[in-house]
Amino acid sequence: MEFRQETSVPIVPSTPAIERASAGHVRRFPIRRGKAVILAACAWPRLAYHGASAISQRIGDPMSLSSATSSIPAHDAAVDALLAASLLAPEDAAVHAALGLALRAAGRDAEAVGAELASIALGRHDALMYYNLGTSYLMTQRPALAVKWYRLALRVDPELVAAHQNLATILELDGCRREALYHRDQAYRRQNIFIDGAPAAPRTVLVLCTAGTGNVPIEYLLAPAHNRRVKWVMEYATLEQAAQLPPYDLVFNAIGDADVSPASREVVRRFLSTCEQPLLNAPAAVARTSRDLIPALLGDIEDVLVPPVLRLPANGVAPAKRLAEAGMRAPLLLRPVGSHGGRGLQKLDTAAALAAVPGDTAAECYASAYHDYRSADGHYRKFRVIFVDRQPYAYHLAIAAHWLLHYTSADMLAHPWKRDEERRFLADPAGALGARGMAALGAIGARLDLDFAGVDFALLPDGRLLLFEANATMLVHTEDFHDTLKAKNPHVRRILDAFDAMLAHRQ
CATH class of the missing domain: 3.40.50 (Rossmann fold)
Incomplete structure (x- = not known):
C-alpha cells in the first residue's frame, strides 16, 4: 500500500485584494545587520515571507543570520507574523533565520534555537540534520513539528530508518495506523x-x-x-x-x-x-497485565480496590447491552485497547450517554467502572510506584482539580504546595499511604511477579488503594530540564540503582 509523502504547506497566492486588505497593517522592524529590514505582516503573514526572502537576497547566505545577535524590538507581533510566514513557506531558510532573530529579541531563546537550526538545516538540505531537528522537537513533546522534519528527511533520504521509526510512532499515537504501518515496514524490513x-x-x-x-x-x-x-x-x-x-x-x-x-x-x-x-x-x-485481567489478578488483595473491566469487541453488539449483561452501569470509562495517557478516553456518566455509544466501532475497547477518588480538599491525587525485582519504590504524585489526571497535565510546576506534598510522599511513602497501603503494594508487586513494572493508584478515605493500572510500560526518568523538579532525582536514582543492581545480580 502506497502513501504519499506530504512535502510542505502550499503557499497561498498573493492577490491584489490581499495586498489592498493588508495596507496599513504592515509594521517594519529594522534589523541592524547591513541595511536589511524584516517586514512583519501582522495581518497578512505572506508579506513577512516576502520580507524575509528579501533579506536572503540582500545578505546572501541565510545561515549567517542564525548566529547574529542583532537588536530587534521585542514585539510579539513580529514573532507571530514570522511564525505564520514559516507555515506558508516551511522550507525557506531565510524565513526561519528571521524568526530566530525575532524570537531572540523577544527573549524566547529556547524557541529561537529551533528556528536557527531549521535555517541551517534548510540551507544545507541535509537528511540527518532534518532528522536531528525532528527528534529535538519530539523529545520536547512537539510531535507536529517533528513530523514535518521527519518527512523532509525522508524526501532527501527515503532509506533513513530512524526517521521512519519515529514517524511511525507519532502517527500511531495520532490514530493514523495504516500510515504508521507503512513507515514501520519501511524501517524494519531494512533493519x-x-x-x-x-x-x-x-x-x-x-x-x-x-x-x-x-x-x-x-x-x-x-x-x-x-x-x-x-x-x-x-x-x-x-x-x-x-x-x-x-x-x-x-x-x-x-x-x-x-x-x-x-x-x-x-x-x-x-x-x-x-x-x-x-x-x-x-x-x-x-x-497477565491486560486491563481486563487485572481485576482477577489483583482484586482479592486486602485493601486494594480494582474496578471491574470488560473488553468490548470491535463491530460487535452495542456496548450498553454487553455491559448490562455483565452487571456494569454508568458512570463508566471507555478507552481503545492499547491506548495510554488518556488518548481516546471517554467518561460516560449516564445510561443515556452509554446507550448512545455505537456497537460498530472499528477498534476494541475497554469499559471500566468509574470510582470517584476526589480528596476532601476537592483535588484528585494519583500516585505512581515502581516495582524493581518486585519491591516498591515511590516515583511520583500528581495532584489536580480534574479526574483525568497525568503528571504532565497536573500543573505541578506552578504550585509549590503540590510539589511539597509530592516530596513528602517520595521521602516517606509509608507516612503518606500508611502501613496498610504499603502492605498492599508489597502484595501487588509479588502478584505481578515482574522484574520491572509500575502501578498507578489513588488513596481512598478508608485507606484502600484504588487501582488504575498495573503494567511494565511505566516511564522512569530523571528530571533534567526543570530545576524545580530536580529535587525528585535522588528518589529516581534509587530506582535506577536498584534496577542496575538487579541486572548485576542476574548477570
Whole structure:
C-alpha cells in the first residue's frame, strides 16, 4: 500500500485584494545587520515571507543570520507574523533565520534555537540534520513539528530508518495506523537489530522490542553508558537472526504492553525456548497485565480496590447491552485497547450517554467502572510506584482539580504546595499511604511477579488503594530540564540503582 509523502504547506497566492486588505497593517522592524529590514505582516503573514526572502537576497547566505545577535524590538507581533510566514513557506531558510532573530529579541531563546537550526538545516538540505531537528522537537513533546522534519528527511533520504521509526510512532499515537504501518515496514524490513551503548560496558543486554508503541522505556533503565544494548524488533525477527546476534549476558523483554505482545508472541516463544541466558520480565507475566485481567489478578488483595473491566469487541453488539449483561452501569470509562495517557478516553456518566455509544466501532475497547477518588480538599491525587525485582519504590504524585489526571497535565510546576506534598510522599511513602497501603503494594508487586513494572493508584478515605493500572510500560526518568523538579532525582536514582543492581545480580 502506497502513501504519499506530504512535502510542505502550499503557499497561498498573493492577490491584489490581499495586498489592498493588508495596507496599513504592515509594521517594519529594522534589523541592524547591513541595511536589511524584516517586514512583519501582522495581518497578512505572506508579506513577512516576502520580507524575509528579501533579506536572503540582500545578505546572501541565510545561515549567517542564525548566529547574529542583532537588536530587534521585542514585539510579539513580529514573532507571530514570522511564525505564520514559516507555515506558508516551511522550507525557506531565510524565513526561519528571521524568526530566530525575532524570537531572540523577544527573549524566547529556547524557541529561537529551533528556528536557527531549521535555517541551517534548510540551507544545507541535509537528511540527518532534518532528522536531528525532528527528534529535538519530539523529545520536547512537539510531535507536529517533528513530523514535518521527519518527512523532509525522508524526501532527501527515503532509506533513513530512524526517521521512519519515529514517524511511525507519532502517527500511531495520532490514530493514523495504516500510515504508521507503512513507515514501520519501511524501517524494519531494512533493519530490525540495533546496537548501541558503550562497547566496554560491563554487560550486554538483548532487548526484545515491539515495532509499535508498548515497549518499556529503557533509555534510563539501561543507560547506554553502562549497558551495551542489542535491540531486536520481534515482529520482523527470524530465528536465523538469533545465531547472528552478538554475545549477550541478559535478555530483557521490553514488550511491556499485553495488548501488543500477541503480534510477536510466537517468535518470542520460539526464541526463548532455546535461549540459555537469564530472562527479565517473562512474557507470560506481562500477558497477565491486560486491563481486563487485572481485576482477577489483583482484586482479592486486602485493601486494594480494582474496578471491574470488560473488553468490548470491535463491530460487535452495542456496548450498553454487553455491559448490562455483565452487571456494569454508568458512570463508566471507555478507552481503545492499547491506548495510554488518556488518548481516546471517554467518561460516560449516564445510561443515556452509554446507550448512545455505537456497537460498530472499528477498534476494541475497554469499559471500566468509574470510582470517584476526589480528596476532601476537592483535588484528585494519583500516585505512581515502581516495582524493581518486585519491591516498591515511590516515583511520583500528581495532584489536580480534574479526574483525568497525568503528571504532565497536573500543573505541578506552578504550585509549590503540590510539589511539597509530592516530596513528602517520595521521602516517606509509608507516612503518606500508611502501613496498610504499603502492605498492599508489597502484595501487588509479588502478584505481578515482574522484574520491572509500575502501578498507578489513588488513596481512598478508608485507606484502600484504588487501582488504575498495573503494567511494565511505566516511564522512569530523571528530571533534567526543570530545576524545580530536580529535587525528585535522588528518589529516581534509587530506582535506577536498584534496577542496575538487579541486572548485576542476574548477570
